[in-house]
Amino acid sequence: MDHFNYRNGVLHAEDVPLSLIAEAVGTPVYIYSRATLERHAQVFRDALRGIERKHIAFAIKANPNLAVLKVLARQGYGADVVSGGEVKRALAAGMPAHDIVFSGVGKTHAELKAALEDGVGQFNIELEEEGAVLGQIAASMGKRADAVLRVNPDVDAGTHAKISTGKKENKFGVPIDEAPGIFARLSALPGLNLRGLALHIGSQIFDLAPIEAGYRKVGELVTQLRAAGHAIDRVDLGGGLGVPYERDKVPPTPADYGAMVERATKGWDVTLYFEPGRVIVGNAGVLLTRVIWVKPGAVRPFIIVDAAMNDLARPAMYDAWHDFEAVAPTGERMIANIAGPVCESGDTFAMARDIDVVKSGDLAVFRTAGAYGATMASTYNSRALVPEVMVDGDKFAVVADRILPETILAAEHVPAFLQD
Ligand SMILES: *Cc1c(COP(=O)(O)O)cnc(C)c1O
Numbered sequence: 001m002d003h004f005n006y007r008n009g010v011l012h013a014e015d016v017p018l019s020l021i022a023e024a025v026g027t028p029v030y031i032y033s034r035a036t037l038e039r040h041a042q043v044f045r046d047a048l049r050g051i052e053r054k055h056i057a058f059a060i061k062a063n064p065n066l067a068v069l070k071v072l073a074r075q076g077y078g079a080d081v082v083s084g085g086e087v088k089r090a091l092a093a094g095m096p097a098h099d100i101v102f103s104g105v106g107k108t109h110a111e112l113k114a115a116l117e118d119g120v121g122q123f124n125i126e127l128e129e130e131g132a133v134l135g136q137i138a139a140s141m142g143k144r145a146d147a148v149l150r151v152n153p154d155v156d157a158g159t160h161a162k163i164s165t166g167k168k169e170n171k172f173g174v175p176i177d178e179a180p181g182i183f184a185r186l187s188a189l190p191g192l193n194l195r196g197l198a199l200h201i202g203s204q205i206f207d208l209a210p211i212e213a214g215y216r217k218v219g220e221l222v223t224q225l226r227a228a229g230h231a232i233d234r235v236d237l238g239g240g241l242g243v244p245y246e247r248d249k250v251p252p253t254p255a256d257y258g259a260m261v262e263r264a265t266k267g268w269d270v271t272l273y274f275e276p277g278r279v280i281v282g283n284a285g286v287l288l289t290r291v292i293w294v295k296p297g298a299v300r301p302f303i304i305v306d307a308a309m310n311d312l313a314r315p316a317m318y319d320a321w322h323d324f325e326a327v328a329p330t331g332e333r334m335i336a337n338i339a340g341p342v343c344e345s346g347d348t349f350a351m352a353r354d355i356d357v358v359k360s361g362d363l364a365v366f367r368t369a370g371a372y373g374a375t376m377a378s379t380y381n382s383r384a385l386v387p388e389v390m391v392d393g394d395k396f397a398v399v400a401d402r403i404l405p406e407t408i409l410a411a412e413h414v415p416a417f418l419q420d
Contacts, residue, residue: 028307036284047258059277067399069093080275139191157202166201200238236273243282285370308340326356327363
């Protein structure tokens with residue numbers, strides 16, 4: 001459930017008509033609903049109420065906007081981060097350092113050191129050498145880094161290839177059959193406090209079975225490690241729950257997921273860590289856009305909108321579906337292609353889509369754009385960096401500025417050897 005609904009024929013975010021935001025801020029613009037973010041944070045936490053010891057770390061990469069993080073920090077969420085920049089964002093949002101989980105397959109030495117200085121609460125180690133380096137850096141600082149070893153359970157999440165992370169050919173984690181040896185060697189290092197395991201098998205997952213299979217493999221490994229004398233008190237179960245981009249394709253609910261987790265982790269006697277991203281923010285955002293032209297096409301018209309693949313990359317990158325709706329629909333329908341202005345045929349949001357009739361100048365939204373939307377934006381084609389707005393009841397505020405092409409141009413320099 002979200003808070004983007006039609007009232008008097010006009011799409012609103014909570015109590016604010018989207019036309020008002022378009023007038024004030026221009027388009028394209030991302031719009032987030034605070035009430036929806038809070039609701040999703042609560043629903044996910046409620047789904048895990050049967051789990052006694054737990055920590056929920058929002059996967060910041062899904063939506064790193066500072067105001068969004070602030071809302072989730074107030075809900076008691078920590079952060080799952082994948083770069084030094086994300087550590088800084090989590091701290092800036094007021095998330096305590098010990099609530100931050102540092103994931104990511106390519107943490108640099110400098111990032112590890114800075115995160116140790118900041119007091120980050122957990123490092124998810126992706127390969128043996130990383131664990132050794134982390135241990136060395138921590139020891140040299142007189143610290144012990146709290147860490148877990150990420151294993152690759154070799155299960156197929158059944159999702160898009162570009163967001164599948166738990167098959168053995170993916171770059172993430174250590175092969176699960178090598179984990180006992182790596183765990184034993186790393187746990188002997190004085191700079192490391194190796195406390196358990198982590199896994200994350202993919203994103204936009206619609207079938208709980210592969211996740212459960214992964215969890216069960218990790219459960220067996222916990223038993224095996226304990227039998228070898230290791231103390232295990234944490235397991236990080238990752239994220240990956242899907243959201244309904246299409247109305248008639250419904251993913252498992254957080255409650256379904258919570259029930260599965262209780263079943264699969266029964267008797268583990270650890271603190272469970274969760275790293276939800278998309279499921280918290282996906283439906284809490286829309287991308288508001290204006291139709292520039294309705295261009296006649298060979299087969300059907302192209303609706304050319306002022307948002308493009310540089311603003312919302314998911315369709316071009318993952319063949320993703322986003323519902324497209326007029327802000328003030330007339331009730332009439334048309335079949336059309338929807339595309340942006342960027343000079344790439346891949347800058348197409350939908351082909352042969354049944355949509356509200358729109359004409360030049362009309363406003364429309366791409367729904368379910370709160371996750372992996374603005375955060376993936378670029379300035380390709382010398383377009384502005386897309387701004388973000390948050391709505392709270394009848395109030396709204398710009399929470400990320402539109403960064404204009406001239407600002408980006410001002411950061412470029414013509415070297416002396418070209419100035420003649
Ligand atoms: C991306 C990612 C997540 C979040 O995935 P969602 O599908 O957005 O829930 C969680 N953990 C790790 C390690 C990730 O890389």
